[in-house]
Amino acid sequence: MSSTERANFKNPVIRWIDQRLPIFTLMRKEYKVFPVPRNINYFWNFGAIATFMLVVMMVTGIVMAMHYTADTRFAFDSVERIMRDVNGGWLIRYVHMNGASFFFIAVYIHIFRGMYYGSYKKPRELLWILGVVIFLLMMATAFIGHVLPWGQMSFWSATVITNLFSAIPLIGDDIVTLLWGGFSVDNPTLTRFFALHYLLPFIIVFVLLLHICTLHVAGSNNPLGINAKKPQDTLPFHPYYTMRDMFGLLIFLVIYAVFVFYMPNVFSHPDNYIPADPLVTPAHIMPEWYFLPFYAMLRAITFDISIPFTDIILINAKLGGVIAMFGSIILLFFLPWLDSHPVRSARFRPLFRFFLLTLVLDFIFLGYVGSQPADAELLDIPLNHLGLAATAYYYAFFLVVVPLLSKVETGREPPVSIHQAVLQADKRATDGKNE
Amino acid sequence: MQQTERMNKAMKTIRLVIFTSFSVLAVVLSSVAYTAEPIQLPRQDWHFSGPLGTFDRASLQRGYMIYRRVCAACHSMKYVAFRNLEDIGYSEAQIKAIAAEYTYTDGPDDEGKMYERPGLPSDRFKSPYPNHNAARAANNGALPPDLSLIIKARHRGPDHVYGILTGYEEAPEGVTLRAGQFWNRYMPGHIIAMVPPLAEDMITYEDGTPQTMEQYARDVVTFLAWAAEPMLEDRKRAGMKVLIFLLIFTGIMYAIKERIWTAVR
Numbered sequence: 164m165s166s167t168e169r170a171n172f173k174n175p176v177i178r179w180i181d182q183r184l185p186i187f188t189l190m191r192k193e194y195k196v197f198p199v200p201r202n203i204n205y206f207w208n209f210g211a212i213a214t215f216m217l218v219v220m221m222v223t224g225i226v227m228a229m230h231y232t233a234d235t236r237f238a239f240d241s242v243e244r245i246m247r248d249v250n251g252g253w254l255i256r257y258v259h260m261n262g263a264s265f266f267f268i269a270v271y272i273h274i275f276r277g278m279y280y281g282s283y284k285k286p287r288e289l290l291w292i293l294g295v296v297i298f299l300l301m302m303a304t305a306f307i308g309h310v311l312p313w314g315q316m317s318f319w320s321a322t323v324i325t326n327l328f329s330a331i332p333l334i335g336d337d338i339v340t341l342l343w344g345g346f347s348v349d350n351p352t353l354t355r356f357f358a359l360h361y362l363l364p365f366i367i368v369f370v371l372l373l374h375i376c377t378l379h380v381a382g383s384n385n386p387l388g389i390n391a392k393k394p395q396d397t398l399p400f401h402p403y404y405t406m407r408d409m410f411g412l413l414i415f416l417v418i419y420a421v422f423v424f425y426m427p428n429v430f431s432h433p434d435n436y437i438p439a440d441p442l443v444t445p446a447h448i449m450p451e452w453y454f455l456p457f458y459a460m461l462r463a464i465t466f467d468i469s470i471p472f473t474d475i476i477l478i479n480a481k482l483g484g485v486i487a488m489f490g491s492i493i494l495l496f497f498l499p500w501l502d503s504h505p506v507r508s509a510r511f512r513p514l515f516r517f518f519l520l521t522l523v524l525d526f527i528f529l530g531y532v533g534s535q536p537a538d539a540e541l542l543d544i545p546l547n548h549l550g551l552a553a554t555a556y557y558y559a560f561f562l563v564v565v566p567l568l569s570k571v572e573t574g575r576e577p578p579v580s581i582h583q584a585v586l587q588a589d590k591r592a593t594d595g596k597n598e
Numbered sequence: 599m600q601q602t603e604r605m606n607k608a609m610k611t612i613r614l615v616i617f618t619s620f621s622v623l624a625v626v627l628s629s630v631a632y633t634a635e636p637i638q639l640p641r642q643d644w645h646f647s648g649p650l651g652t653f654d655r656a657s658l659q660r661g662y663m664i665y666r667r668v669c670a671a672c673h674s675m676k677y678v679a680f681r682n683l684e685d686i687g688y689s690e691a692q693i694k695a696i697a698a699e700y701t702y703t704d705g706p707d708d709e710g711k712m713y714e715r716p717g718l719p720s721d722r723f724k725s726p727y728p729n730h731n732a733a734r735a736a737n738n739g740a741l742p743p744d745l746s747l748i749i750k751a752r753h754r755g756p757d758h759v760y761g762i763l764t765g766y767e768e769a770p771e772g773v774t775l776r777a778g779q780f781w782n783r784y785m786p787g788h789i790i791a792m793v794p795p796l797a798e799d800m801i802t803y804e805d806g807t808p809q810t811m812e813q814y815a816r817d818v819v820t821f822l823a824w825a826a827e828p829m830l831e832d833r834k835r836a837g838m839k840v841l842i843f844l845l846i847f848t849g850i851m852y853a854i855k856e857r858i859w860t861a862v863r
Contacts, residue, residue, distance in 0.1 A: 201862070240677075243677045243746075243747075246829070247677060247682075247828060247829075253829045253832075253833065254833075254836065257833075398862060402858050403858060403859065403862070406851065406854050406855045406858055407855050407859070409851050409855075410848065410851040410852055410854075410855045413844060413847055413848040413851055414848060416844055417841065417844045417845065417848060420837065420840050420841055420844055421837075421841070423837075424833055424834065424836060424837025424840060424841070425649050425834065425837055427833070428750060433750060433751050433752050433753055433755070434751065436747040436750040436751035436826075437743075437747075437751045446786075524619060589863065
């Protein structure tokens with residue numbers, strides 16, 4: 164480290180510290196002069212927004228943990244106490260509760276951006292994989308966090324989701340017992356979920372640091388998907404992107420604030436304001452909205468898969484559903500190798516673009532399927548069959564369409580340099596104005 | 599050049615296709631979502647709804663009176679304390695007097711004995727039954743739910759509770775109700791164990807408000823909405839300030855960003 168070249172700081176204190184611990188040099192390199200392609204659009208804002216949401220969740224979460232009681236007898240009451248008696252408690256809780264939804268909104272857009280502009284391709288494969296790890300950790304954290312208020316939906320979705328693990332052959336039942344800390348969802352489940360809900364965000368922070376380090380090795384991708392080659396192709400991170408990210412973040416916060424202050428309960432199920440009762444099963448058990456597409460995939464598999472012409476069942480319906488659900492996320496890990504097309508950005512791949520946007524529609528439709536009762540119908544077709552078709556498309560996209568397009572699609576030739584493309588776009592814009 | 603032109607046209611078509619499919623999907627799904635709920639709740643205008651809505655104080659106090667005289671016979675409200683009544687316009691002395699009407703078991707005292715004492719402003723509303731089993735035993739096996747959060751615990755809570763309170767009807771032909779069961783238009787499944795709680799002129803309003811069942815129901819729902827979300831007014835007021843702050847800040851950031859970026863364009 165001693166051989167690191169130091170930036171020249173005027174302030175003697177900063178210089179003194181920097182010579183012994185070059186954090187100021189590091190910050191300068193990574194957050195001030197760090198080159199960012201000059202053509203990135205507002206989709207690139209959502210990484211910063213998601214990071215901000217993580218901080219919001221951790222700060223509000225730690226404050227709530229000071230007032231929360233992880234005990235089945237008191238958990239619901241302690242949450243009501245936060246809402247009614249703790250100073251500003253209602254604000255902290257609504258910020259946290261809606262924060263989970265907005266964190267997922269930011270992350271879903273962030274993932275979409277990565278797929279659309281091919282940010283998962285070489286040299287950013289590991290960056291993408293670390294992102295998927297963060298997504299998985301987030302899902303685990305959000306799920307167990309939703310259990311903590313110990314309302315009806317907390318209890319019953321905990322029961323349904325933890326039961327899924329029993330589908331794993333041989334060791335499934337032991338895993339479920341371990342998750343529960345007993346033989347049903349009960350006090351030991353709540354206490355371990357609380358401990359894990361406090362722990363996991365710190366693991367997310369750790370993986371996020373790796374995610375950011377990896378990003379700073381390869382640099383940001385951009386809408387053209389071509390590498391930045393010359394200094395004209397980039398701008399320093401500060402002030403150009405710090406200021407623009409701030410502006411984007413504020414717009415996001417305005418929308419977030421509207422929900423926190425004017426419709427704080429629209430994202431959550433009313434049943435969660437009923438204390439958990441193991442003897443009363445709600446009519447429709449439903450996960451939070453951000454899990455609905457995956458929930459639909461879980462319910463889509465209603466048939467056993469057996470060896471043809473025999474009665475030997477290879478995968479029963481339950482295990483099939485679990486595989487379909489978890490597999491859908493595991494697939495994301497392999498995306499960099501499923502897609503070997505040399506062009507990154509969907510801008511120059513009309514076919515890929517069409518199928519990707521269809522996937523987005525498909526995913527939204529799966530979310531709708533997941534929100535409906537299992538026996539619902541749409542235009543006289545059992546909704547579950549449509550859910551199965553949508554699940555099939557999801558898988559086909561990754562396993563058939565993307566590998567096939569990598570071979571077949573010629574696409575268009577991306578421009579040679581970012582600088583050139585930006586100049587041309589500006590010229591066209593001014594020409595348009597003059598006409 | 600011609601190729602790019604053709605490409606642009608293709609892009610436009612794709613965009614159109616995607617936009618159309620989104621719209622079709624939205625239309626189809628919304629109609630389905632509409633039919634998914636077979637019970638159409640009566641839509642009411644509430645003083646407390648909307649971004650500037652506040653609680654009507656007079657209605658709150660009338661609602662509390664009805665809660666005390668009617669609902670509290672069977673329904674607990676264990677998250678609300680007498681001291682909270684200050685929010686709905688009662689004075690400290692009035693609250694002390696109201697609380698003192700109830701007796702609470704407290705203790706143990708210095709000799710280790712439990713004793714009875716009058717209620718204090720810090721006490722939560724007294725529950726009519728000592729536990730769930732006692733409540734079920736007294737109500738044909740049905741458990742009267744705690745009302746502290748009832749408005750937030752139902753889809754479209756205020757309309758739902760208003761519907762239940764006013765929705766009692768004769769059971770349709772062919773339906774036989776057991777003793778202690780009633781037919782309610784807005785109850786999921788239509789069979790309810792609650793005795794019709796409200797009737798015209800059952801409680802005298804001294805301020806000249808009409809003594810109809812609908813008015814009683816509206817007042818009680820207003821009170822219950824306050825009980826479920828006592829910080830509603832604070833929340834909306836704070837929301838205004840936060841939004842104004844954020845919007846100004848956003849405007850400033852936009853100006854700064856524009857200024858910095860014009861240099862490189």
